[in-house]
Amino acid sequence: MSGRLRHTAKTIDWGDEASFTGPQHYFRESLIIRTIKSVLPKGNVLDLGCGGGSLMVRLARQGYHAYGIDMSPKAVARVKATVAGYAWRKMVHVRTGDATKIPYPPASMDAVVAGETLEHVIHDRVAVSEAYRVLKPGGSFIITVPANPRKFGEIDRLAGHVRRYTRNDLSYILKNAGFTVERIFQWGFPLTNLWQTYLLLPLIRWRIKQGDAVPAPVWPEPALRLLSQVFSVDLVIRRGDRGDCLFAVARKNP
Numbered sequence: 001m002s003g004r005l006r007h008t009a010k011t012i013d014w015g016d017e018a019s020f021t022g023p024q025h026y027f028r029e030s031l032i033i034r035t036i037k038s039v040l041p042k043g044n045v046l047d048l049g050c051g052g053g054s055l056m057v058r059l060a061r062q063g064y065h066a067y068g069i070d071m072s073p074k075a076v077a078r079v080k081a082t083v084a085g086y087a088w089r090k091m092v093h094v095r096t097g098d099a100t101k102i103p104y105p106p107a108s109m110d111a112v113v114a115g116e117t118l119e120h121v122i123h124d125r126v127a128v129s130e131a132y133r134v135l136k137p138g139g140s141f142i143i144t145v146p147a148n149p150r151k152f153g154e155i156d157r158l159a160g161h162v163r164r165y166t167r168n169d170l171s172y173i174l175k176n177a178g179f180t181v182e183r184i185f186q187w188g189f190p191l192t193n194l195w196q197t198y199l200l201l202p203l204i205r206w207r208i209k210q211g212d213a214v215p216a217p218v219w220p221e222p223a224l225r226l227l228s229q230v231f232s233v234d235l236v237i238r239r240g241d242r243g244d245c246l247f248a249v250a251r252k253n254p
Contacts, residue, residue, distance in 0.1 A: 022219055023227035024195050028115065028245070029055050030228065032142055033062070035249060036111055039140050040064075043110030046134065048099045048127065049117035053079030053092070060091035067109065069097030099127040104134045111140045119145050119161045128177045138254040141179060145170065147186050147246045155201045158208065166241075170248055179250035187234050188243030195231075196244060 032055065036045060042063055047055050050068030052075060059066040060083070070076055076094050083089040097103045099114070100123050112131040118124045131141050146156070149164045156164065167184050174181050234243065 022195075022200075023224055024192055024200075024231055025054075026219075026224040027228035027231040028144055029058060031247060032113055032115060032144070033058060035142055036064070036113075036140070037062075039249075040110050044108065045111045045113065046102070046104065046109045046131075048102070048112065048114045048131065049120065050079065050094060051075055053082055053094065055113065055115060056092055056094065057082060060088045064091065066092050067104070068092075068094040069099070069103065070094070071096065071098055100130060102130045102134050106133050107136045109134045109139060110136055111142065114141070114143045114145075116144055116146070118143065119156075119163055119165070122162055124163075125173055125176065128173050128179075132177045132179060132252055135252040137252055139252045141174070141248075141250045141252070143170065143174075143246075143248040143250070145246050145248075147188070147244055148241060151244065155196060155204065158201075158204045165246055167246065170246055174248065174250045178252065180253060182249045182251055184246060184248040185238065186241055186243045186246055187238055188245035189234060189237055190242075191231050191234050193242070193244050 036059070044065045044067060045059055047053075047059075047066065047068040050056055050070050053068060056066035056068045056079065068079060070079075073096050076096050079092065079094040083092045095103060099117060099121055112135055114127070114131065118127060121127045128141075135141065146161065146164045147166070149166060149169075152161070152164050167186060171181050171184055234245075
């Protein structure tokens with residue numbers, strides 16, 4: 001998620017600390033990584049709105065050149081501090097940047113990821129077009145966004161979302177930018193929905209109230225790996241449009 005974590009009376013922006021990288025976040029990243037590995041054994045992967053860099057770290061450990069941009073200098077500094085001292089740190093390349101003005105040349109990336117990012121971007125169509133520009137021909141664009149516009153509510157306002165998407169919304173934006181949509185599916189029922197309502201939303205409220213007075217909770221990776229598996233239930237139980245998450249894979253034509 002992109003942007004600084006800024007506490008105000010009404011909203012919270014994400015990015016420079018590990019407050020919300022809980023088991024559902026870890027599971028979603030695992031889906032992204034599994035998809036990348038299925039289409040790209042190795043190569044350059046760009047994470048738009050990389051935040052604290054958790055996805056980049058996991059990709060670099062598996063041999064990918066992980067590139068990331070975030071609008072928050074503090075988030076970028078966090079990523080650099082996280083990877084310092086590791087042998088694979090040279091596989092991580094992070095810089096400040098805007099998803100609507102990606103600071104990389106055309107056809108420089110094998111895959112681009114926008115994980116829970118587009119819903120924060122006012123000009124989301126521009127960001128999608130920029131992803132198309134920096135992808136190599138045949139490259140993959142992997143997107144996760146919140147679903148069900150009719151459910152836009154407090155958690156979205158507090159998180160700084162400007163929209164939710166339907167499958168048709170997301171498909172149209174991707175096709176309009178020139179992508180071939182390979183798959184879009186909706187998931188998240190019932191566990192992700194419950195997680196967001198009864199755990200994530202109270203946590204966001206609490207963090208807004210506490211501000212920087214209380215350190216953000218940090219999840220040990222073994223615990224994340226174990227607890228994240230419960231969300232696999234959401235991939236089995238896909239009932240219409242009940243899930244609050246969309247996952248899409250699109251390809252730039254060769």
